[in-house]
Amino acid sequence: MSASPVHAEEWVGEDVALADVERALWQMRDASAEGTEGPDLRTSVMTHLAWVPAEWREAAMETLAGLEERHPSRGIMLFPDPSAADGIDAKVSVLAFPLRGGRRHVAAEVIQLTLRGRRATAPASIVTPLLVSNLPVFLRWRGELPFGSPELEQMLGVADRLVVDSREWKDLARAYRELVPRFEQTAVSDIAWRRTWPWRLALAGLWPEIAQAGELRITGPSAEALLLVGWLRSRLERPVELVQEDAPKIESMAIDGRDVPRPRDETSSSSDLLSAELDELSRDEIYENAVRAASA
Amino acid sequence: MTELAENPLLEGLRPRRTPAPCALVIFGASGDLTRRKIFPALYSLACRRLLPEQFAVVGVARSDWTDDEFRERMEHAVREFGRDDFDESVWEWLASATRYLSMDFADEEREDRLAALLTELDEQRGTRGNRVYYLAVPPQVMETVGEAVGKRRSTEGWTRLIIEKPFGRDLESAQALTELISRYFTEEEVFRIDHYLGKETVQNMLALRFANGIFEPIWNRQFIDHVQITVAETLGSEGRASYYERAGAIRDIFQNHMLQLVALTAMEPPIDFTAESVRNEKVKVLKAIHTPGPKHIVRGQYGTGYIDGKEVPGYRDEEGVAPNSMTETYVAAKLFVDNWRWADTPFYVRTGKRLARRETTIAIQFQRAPHPPFEDAATEELKPNRLLVHVQPDEGVSLAMAAKVPGQGMRLRTVNMDFIYGGAFRTELPEAYERLLLDAMLGDQTLFTRSDEVEEQWAIVDAIVAAWKRDRPAFPNYAAGTWGPAAANELMQRDGRDWLKH
Numbered sequence: 076m077s078a079s080p081v082h083a084e085e086w087v088g089e090d091v092a093l094a095d096v097e098r099a100l101w102q103m104r105d106a107s108a109e110g111t112e113g114p115d116l117r118t119s120v121m122t123h124l125a126w127v128p129a130e131w132r133e134a135a136m137e138t139l140a141g142l143e144e145r146h147p148s149r150g151i152m153l154f155p156d157p158s159a160a161d162g163i164d165a166k167v168s169v170l171a172f173p174l175r176g177g178r179r180h181v182a183a184e185v186i187q188l189t190l191r192g193r194r195a196t197a198p199a200s201i202v203t204p205l206l207v208s209n210l211p212v213f214l215r216w217r218g219e220l221p222f223g224s225p226e227l228e229q230m231l232g233v234a235d236r237l238v239v240d241s242r243e244w245k246d247l248a249r250a251y252r253e254l255v256p257r258f259e260q261t262a263v264s265d266i267a268w269r270r271t272w273p274w275r276l277a278l279a280g281l282w283p284e285i286a287q288a289g290e291l292r293i294t295g296p297s298a299e300a301l302l303l304v305g306w307l308r309s310r311l312e313r314p315v316e317l318v319q320e321d322a323p324k325i326e327s328m329a330i331d332g333r334d335v336p337r338p339r340d341e342t343s344s345s346s347d348l349l350s351a352e353l354d355e356l357s358r359d360e361i362y363e364n365a366v367r368a369a370s371a
Numbered sequence: 372m373t374e375l376a377e378n379p380l381l382e383g384l385r386p387r388r389t390p391a392p393c394a395l396v397i398f399g400a401s402g403d404l405t406r407r408k409i410f411p412a413l414y415s416l417a418c419r420r421l422l423p424e425q426f427a428v429v430g431v432a433r434s435d436w437t438d439d440e441f442r443e444r445m446e447h448a449v450r451e452f453g454r455d456d457f458d459e460s461v462w463e464w465l466a467s468a469t470r471y472l473s474m475d476f477a478d479e480e481r482e483d484r485l486a487a488l489l490t491e492l493d494e495q496r497g498t499r500g501n502r503v504y505y506l507a508v509p510p511q512v513m514e515t516v517g518e519a520v521g522k523r524r525s526t527e528g529w530t531r532l533i534i535e536k537p538f539g540r541d542l543e544s545a546q547a548l549t550e551l552i553s554r555y556f557t558e559e560e561v562f563r564i565d566h567y568l569g570k571e572t573v574q575n576m577l578a579l580r581f582a583n584g585i586f587e588p589i590w591n592r593q594f595i596d597h598v599q600i601t602v603a604e605t606l607g608s609e610g611r612a613s614y615y616e617r618a619g620a621i622r623d624i625f626q627n628h629m630l631q632l633v634a635l636t637a638m639e640p641p642i643d644f645t646a647e648s649v650r651n652e653k654v655k656v657l658k659a660i661h662t663p664g665p666k667h668i669v670r671g672q673y674g675t676g677y678i679d680g681k682e683v684p685g686y687r688d689e690e691g692v693a694p695n696s697m698t699e700t701y702v703a704a705k706l707f708v709d710n711w712r713w714a715d716t717p718f719y720v721r722t723g724k725r726l727a728r729r730e731t732t733i734a735i736q737f738q739r740a741p742h743p744p745f746e747d748a749a750t751e752e753l754k755p756n757r758l759l760v761h762v763q764p765d766e767g768v769s770l771a772m773a774a775k776v777p778g779q780g781m782r783l784r785t786v787n788m789d790f791i792y793g794g795a796f797r798t799e800l801p802e803a804y805e806r807l808l809l810d811a812m813l814g815d816q817t818l819f820t821r822s823d824e825v826e827e828q829w830a831i832v833d834a835i836v837a838a839w840k841r842d843r844p845a846f847p848n849y850a851a852g853t854w855g856p857a858a859a860n861e862l863m864q865r866d867g868r869d870w871l872k873h
Contacts, residue, residue: 279380
């Protein structure tokens, strides 16, 4: 599969209505299919929502660029700008990727909406008309989760799965505590949890000696460290102490003073990690229990 | 399951399917299959870190090559036929695990040398006595190699034997080969490859049927008018004439790939997806296929014609083919699966070389709507619903259904609802050999054929071939680049049906 689209159509509008966005999408899809054997296929997998505060904009666009090719979804990026005058600005793109043989395309649609002023407080009413029927909705929330805020509550109401990266959070213990009640409302994916996968596998390889573990020592980010110790506590059903030294990624780990064999280096981009989460649909009870134990 | 019950940390981890340490021995390592399929597949598995860390490959063939010469040839093969970009570090890892041994398969001394080399590799590479022997050799030396390997099988670790098709050339030879192999290997150690079973879209047939509640209730004689299966190639004998002259379309495709597709389409739901359950159900279908009579079989051989606008020679004019060859390059048949589900529902199957286009499809044609409440004029071009599984190319599934033509009045047209793999899953489909090599290393036989399955297939073929001995058709009887002999169309038209043309 080609990593880049064969072509891209784009439409930009200021102070738009949602009907303008839908019309632009139809027109661009028609234009994109010109000269091919049939209309461009639209996603048959999901709608991908992203809530992206200003400071996360660049990182979100970078992740999206790597994602479109693998998950040809309808992506709806919401950029809240509550301090500006009321209104919606839109940029809509249709990226056509060739199917094998090149006779038809599959279209990835990206709708970027800047929600200005009070529009940022009613996002569900804006995204609901744009969701593709019959497909699951994944909500990627960038940065801290503003528990109790109308925008988060509304967006959770339309999403089938919430995708976060708890590495992006500051007060982790509190955030995990507040996340726990949400597990009954929506399935949650945590990209920080995904990053621990090779280390969890390495730790599982230490069975049965690890069954009596009392201390986990980690040089790595707080989010991964807390999730790993929470996982050990919940799976082993015993108290495990955490000793953590901060580092940008997990560099080493020891159980009761014994080094954990370092797994093969698995360098995954942010797009790879998000892509893996978008393949999951059901609740991850192992993760939920790890969060509960990490925040207890 | 026991491991999970004992180790609570494994729950939910879904570790990668990585096999235990092992050595893979490829007999026939200088052949086309090793170059085009086996080594590129190993390289793709290495790219995805699906091979064990402690791994070795030993190529065995008559060609007088050194380790380095073999590695160099395989590197070229991976660059030419691999589906992944070439990565020096991955290749270096695989090359460091690769050895080559030049030998005649009947040479006892060299067989001993191979056994010694594998023991050395157990020490050097940590392969722990685990062996996968891949017999990518012509049928005539299969017994020699099988016996040589069996006599020297490792007493430590596990041993698995992968056998390329054809497994015999008739029922008697297949049974003899099974008997010989079973002297040294249990059925659980034998992996008979039919690479069609490794194709994603063939496996998707099981997902389509048994993971979707809407299809199974109508997947029977009550709702299905007939089934058409096409395995069409545009290639000619392509340098394989010496093999093809003896095999023909019936042994090359019909006996294995075609009958497997019939079995997967017609089988009952297995109770689970284990090797035994799936294969039990397939064998039941093969046992239920009754031998087609002469009027239900058509064979053909291509003459000159056009492929891609270029004139191509007839089969008898190709290199290595006898000028009066009576080898069939085309077979079509009307089969019946005599059981409760399929009684009286024909399965029309056809396979051939130099046909109009390359495609493998399974078409399920449903009965017409019993009483469409529209005027005749509205429905005159309306076709019955058809579910078309595209095995290759354009992998996917499409459903032909009726829709109203926009505008005044009621006019109907057939439209297609498509699921195309590439439109939903934007990853390259793995090559069949990747899946099958990995499964063999893991000991999973689900996608391999069992001895009784192979024997049922040969029993059907033997009965067809026996009838052919009584007549001598006028070959060639179809032009290259067409859909086969006129008699194949008549086979369908007698029943008021037609083959799909595209």
